[in-house]
Amino acid sequence: MSKYLIVGLGNIGSEYAHTRHNIGFDVLTAFVLKHNGTFTTQRLAEVAEIKWKGKIFICIKPTTYMNLSGKAFKYWMDKEKVPVENTLTIVDDLALPLSKIRLRPSGSSGGHNGLTDIEATIATDKYPKLRFGIGNNYPRGMQVEFVLGKWFPEEVAVVAKKVQACIEAIESFSTNGIERTMNLINKTEFI
Template structure:
């Protein structure tokens, strides 16, 4: 059994923001692989889907970004999920818009959602899919930038990146982290 977590913030005011790219990808996955519906479970929006013969658990924590670990920890503990079978999808300021990077483990890189998950799980040994959102322009803080909506001019790049992330996630489910890294890292 695999679990895929998309990070973001709940609420309409955050729906289309850069920080919610994980939610956007998960919504597309739930639409493609499942029935498109979530239930409220594990302090989040929860769904189950099948990809081939694999059962996949999907979760969008509703705890706000900085407390994402609470929801992820609840899911992992309930299903006894091996951390190598957990994929977390989230925004990354250090990657240009449209770029993806899969990692099998690593530090939080300053991302508070990942920091919360590492703290809750007691480990940084879980795969993650970083979604490039680019750095804020000079003079703008990272905190305000991630809570802004994507620019209209970025719509095509955003759509392509979400599509590529869905493909990378499907490959991760089917063949594992290394196969997905080899095919998708560095692609834009």
């Protein structure tokens, strides 16, 4: 059985729940719910194990706070003996418009603290990332408030569509591989 580590990035605590910065948590929660899984609190993360189509998904939401995400990522990757190419990290991305999702096999952190810490901890940027565009619709100097803020009412429907698309992307990543999944998802415009 091939094994995958699916990492949703976010911050623990009710004040961060369902904010733009926590979309990685929300996507992973939706994926686990779809497959009738449940999270339990374990070392450095909330963890759920999903079995689907002959594959095992170790799903983690790090409890280390965003800036120390690498610690949980590396611990679970090593513990479960998952090769780095079978990991998928779901993350919010300011540089992408709300209408886009982007899957890549590698690439820089783009200044995202969670990705920066993973990269530093595993000493490479060559690990798959699923970037959830959140746009940059904020006044100058208000980036932190925007990222840690809740979705605007007019964004909620698009966000819901994209969460479903991300669930399909996780499934496709494991069954069709990253190249085919990129061809499917990266061109899609969500409105």
